[in-house]
Amino acid sequence: MIKYRLYAPNDGDTMTVDGGGGWDSPVNDDRKGGNDRDNGKGGSAVDYGKNPEKQTVINPYLFFAIPxxxxxxxxxxxxTFNTAAIEVGLKKVADFALKATPVAGRLVGILGAIMPSDIAPDSIDPVFNGMQQTKMAQMAAQLAAQKGVPNIGYSVTAMPADLVSSLPVSEISSLPTAPASLLAQSVINTELSRRQLTLTKPAVNAPVANIPVVKAEKTAVPGVYSVKVIADKPALQIKLDKTQPALAKNPPKVKDDVQVSSFLSSPVADTHHAFIDFGSDHEPVYVSLSKIVTAEEEKKQVEEAKRREQEWLLRHPVAAAERKVQDAINAEAEAERGVKSAELALNNLKTSPNGLTLADPVKYPAKAEWPEIYDVPEYGDYAQIKFNFSVLVDSVAKLNALLTQGAGALLTDEISWRDVITKYSVNNLSQDMLNDPSETMFVLGDVYKEQALEYYGYLRSELLKSKELISNAEKSLIIAIESRKKAEQDKKTADQKLKDEQDRKRNRVNVSTFGTVQTQLSTLLSAFYAATSGSTASISQSVPSGALASFSYKPQGMIGSGKIVGKDVDILFSIPVKDIPGYKSPTNFDDLAKKNGNLDLPIRLAFSNENGERVLRAFKAGSLRVPSSVRGVVGIYDKNTGIFSAEIDGVPSRLVLENPAFPPIGNVGNTGNTAPDYKALLNTGVDVKPVDKITVTTTPVADPVDIDDYIIWLPTASGSGVEPIYIVFNSNPYGETNSKGKYSGRSFNTDKAGGPIQSLDWKTANIDRAGVDKVKLHTGRFAESDANKVMIDRLERILKGTLAVTDTDKRFYTHEIRELERYRNLGIKDGVVPSNQGEVWNNTHTATLEDYKIDERTESLYTSEAIKASEEQDMRESK
Incomplete structure (x- = not known):
């Protein structure tokens, strides 16, 4: 019997197959395929033109390793499809894929062989033999090449429909398309830089895929059906075979560590899927066909998939950071396994006999024993002395001497023959031998010493080997521990990077310098300039100004109990400097651009709190109270994303993202496998209401007006120059404040917070029905929030005992109840939303954070699932 190794086309997993020089068909099994004999001449006796169903035999257990x-x-x-496949294990495989943790921007699926390596494929299916299957594929490819069609080949997968669809199989036949939760498709394995056929969830952003249901037509050949799967290709001839697998009554177990990995979508739509409806003859079967590509095509697809992923990651920095965190988690887990493995290896060495001797030779002495028969012919023809010789290392001194000086250090003294006999002989000697020793006996000391030197040498060699192994194991453990420390630090770095990116995403200001509102405001600015251009107020304390628009937050721009998406994100107004009426470009424009210098503007803008609203107001510039000079800040254009950006004073919360006139669209075609989703940045969360007509007032101002504005020098998309953009921040979106929270770091008004700060402890909270009802009551006053739904659902499950309470749950629970109390203290009735909602919420919310000594940046009130739900709601409602 010959042992073969079948290598899976992935990470090197193998299956051992017992095979011989040929293949014998099991009883009643006519699936001979390409291994039919041709009178001992080799080659194929099958006419594939007449029997195309014999090209290959499919067993769903095996396509992972040998497609x-x-x-x-x-x-x-x-x-030919073996319909008697053992489904118990396959369902387990499907569950592995379905329950796999998603990876943003990637497909998740099964990687590698699913059966234990000691299971022979031909025991799963009698027709499957490693040599035979390989030979069938080789001969089919050779024949295809001879026919001039070397590239028209597809890797094929077939499995029972109920393994990939949650829809009852009885309903599939009546539908034109049916949902599939899993697909066998070609993907890009970035680790191996190659295409790979695997079982994955359908797409990056879709839990299911609707695939066509195709009717199978009976042919003249019994058991063979004609099925049209690919529109521009001939129908497949599919034979349903019911030969019972050898292990049907005692199926092999699927590996407990089936590997799940993430992949990139193939950039080319070359995998086709269908449910095959066999009518009453058989339950539906899922089939996929994935084109076999050349090495050059594969290389191009891998490169294109990687390029697209990099572009996607540039557009999705949070997802990229999440990917890094997951990589860091995996690396940390791997490092921990490395430490455990190194500790185990070291412990095994230290607890081995030699290891114990090296540690404590008194308690665990090293001993070597050997028998010896010594002839003494002087006392008779068969006279012998039987010895049980031994050497012993039973002290620290002996051990050190043996290891450092060698065996001779332990045998420096002469050894008498009588000592040898007394100590090591095992038979009784005659008095003649003892009283009248012969020359042969006199040399017993030397005989023993010679042999003892050899055995001491052996002990020394083994102990030195063990010592070196222990030393190397200790070094390996040190390296493993250092690797773990590095992995832990990398995890912390990745966590911080993710937090920074999440903060940047929440806090960034997305604006567009185009649109109807922009045009209206530009018109109002022109009117204001026209009305004030004749006035001179350079030394006056009176400043001409006029309200341009009021700003308020959209309900869908809120999370939880009124929290603005973006936490304390500033409202921002922007306009190209060239569109500011009265602006005159300086003569040293290019020099200013290079130095990111300041610009003088005839009009400057600022936000103010007026009648419970934030109002954008224009001021005539050029006076002592409103200087004309505006600070310049460097801007960057990212050609990969098509986005202009600038970071104000190095503060991440003031990252400004300017959308160009025509937001970039990712160059992504229909791949058939749903490539990563590309989205332009959106301006959400704020309603702008321009005034109907500008009204100019002249107001005495004792101190300089507090204006928070900047000039951003942005390079043009062509890179041929720069264009200054004027931006204005609403530095206080919540009205007048008089304090900054010690723990929260937030500004708020203590006089309008619903009472003084208390010292409360959320950790001692017990979640009960009355409390959950209060949470629902309070959050119910705000616009519908998916984040709140997630958190309240968690509280309900905690009450039912189906979910363990977490610190985040306790913080959310106690915070909402205490915030409700503060609303009531302010005289705001339950269910009522005050007109100055943002201001009330900020004051009560911040005061509640201070009550519980919480910094939201490190102790969130919402789980990651809730935050994600809020972000998805925001994206959905902003379209």
């Missing part, structure tokens, strides 16, 4: 292939030969092709 079978079909080729168009004489314009026909097909395969």
């Amino acid at each position: 079978p292939a079909v080729y168009l030969i004489d314009d026909v092709w097909g395969f």
Whole structure:
């Protein structure tokens, strides 16, 4: 019997297959395929033109390791599907894929062999033999090449429909399309830089895929059906075979560590899927065909997939940071396993006999024993002395001497023959031997010493080996521990990077310098300039000003109990400097641009709190109270994303993202496998209401007006120059404040917070029905929030005992109840939303954070799931 190793086309997993020089068909099994004999001449006796279904035999257990292939030969092709497949293990595999943790921007699926390596594939299916399957594929490819169709080949997968669809199989036949939760498709394995056929969830952003249901037509050949899966290719000839697998009554177990990995979508739509409806003959079968590509095509697809992913990651920095965190988690886990493995290896060495001797030779002495028969012919023809010789290392001194000086250090003294006999002989000696020793006996000391030197040498060699192994194991453990420390630090770095990116995402200001509102405001600015251009107020304390627009927050721009998406994100107004009326470009424009210098503007803008609203007000510039000079800040254009950005004073919360006139669209075609989703940045969360007509007032101002504005020098998209953009921040979106929270770091008004700060402890909270009802009551006053739904659902499950309470749950629970109390203290009735909602919420929210000594940046009130739900709601409602 010959042992073969079948290598899976992935990470090197193998299956051992027992095979011989040929293959014998099991009883009543006519699935001979390409291994039919041709009178001992080799080659194929099968006419694939007449029997295309014999090109290959498919067993769903095995496609992970050895994907079978079909080729168009004489314009026909097909395969045989073993309908007696053992489904118990396959369902387990499907569950592995379905329950896999999603990876943003990637497909998640099964990688590698699913069966234990000691299971022979031909025991799963009698027709499957490693040599046979390989030979079938080789001969089919050779014949296809001879026919001039070497590239018209597809890797084929087939499995029971109920493994990939949650829809009852009885309903599939009546539908034109049916949902599939799993798909066998070609993907890009970035680790191996190659295409790979695997079982994955359908797409990056879709839990299911609707695939066509195709009717199978009976042919003249019994058990063979004609099925049209690919529109521009001939129908497949599919034979349903019911030969019972050898292990049907005692199925092999699927590996407990089936590897789940993430992949990139193939950039080319070359995998086709269908549910095959066999009518009453058989339950529906899922089939996929994935084109076999050349090495050059594969290389191009891998490069294109990687390029697209990099572009996607540039556009999705939070997802990229999440990916890094997951990589860091995996690396940390791997490092921990490395430490455990190193500790185990070291412990095994230290607890081995030699290791114990090295540690404590008194308690665990090293001993070597050997028998010896010594002839003494002087006392008779068969006279012998039997010895049980031994050497012993039973002290620290002996051990050190042996290891450092060698065996001779332990045998420096002469050894008398009588000592040897007394100590090591095992038979009784005659008095003649003892009283009248012969020359042979006199040399016993030397005989023992010679042999003892050899055995001491052996002990020394083994102990030195163990000592070196222990030393190397200790070094390996040190390295493993250092690797773990590095992994832990990398995890912390990745966590911080993710937090920074999440903060940047929440806090960034997305604006567009185009649109109807922008045009209206520009018109109002022109009117204001026209009305004030004749006035001179350079030394006056009176400043001409006029309200341009009021700003308020959209309900969908809130999270939880009124929290603005973006936490304390500033409202921002922007306009190209060239569109500011009265602006005159300086003569040293290019020099200013290079130095990111300041610009003088005839009009400056600022936000103010007026009648419970934030109002954008224009001021005539050029006076002592409103200087004309505006600070300049460097801007960056990212050609990968098409986005202009600038970071104000190095503060991440003031990252400004300017959308160009025509937001970039990712160059992504229909891949058939749903490539990563590309989205332009959106301006959400704020309603702008321009005034109908500008009204100019002249107001005495004792101190300089507090204006928070900047000039951002942005390079043009073509890179041929720069264009200054004027931006104005609403530095206080919540009205007048008089304090900054010690723990929260937030500004708020203590006089309008619903009472003084108390010292409360959320950790001691017990979640009960009355409390959950209060949470629902308070959050119910705000616009519908998916984040709140997630958190309240968690509280309900905690009450039912189906979910363990977390610190985040306690913080959310206690915070909402205490915030409700503060609303009531302010005289705001339950269910009522005050007109100055943002101001009330900020004051009560911040005061509640101070009550519980919480910094939201490190102790969130919402789980990651709730935050994600809020972000998805925001994106959905902003379209």
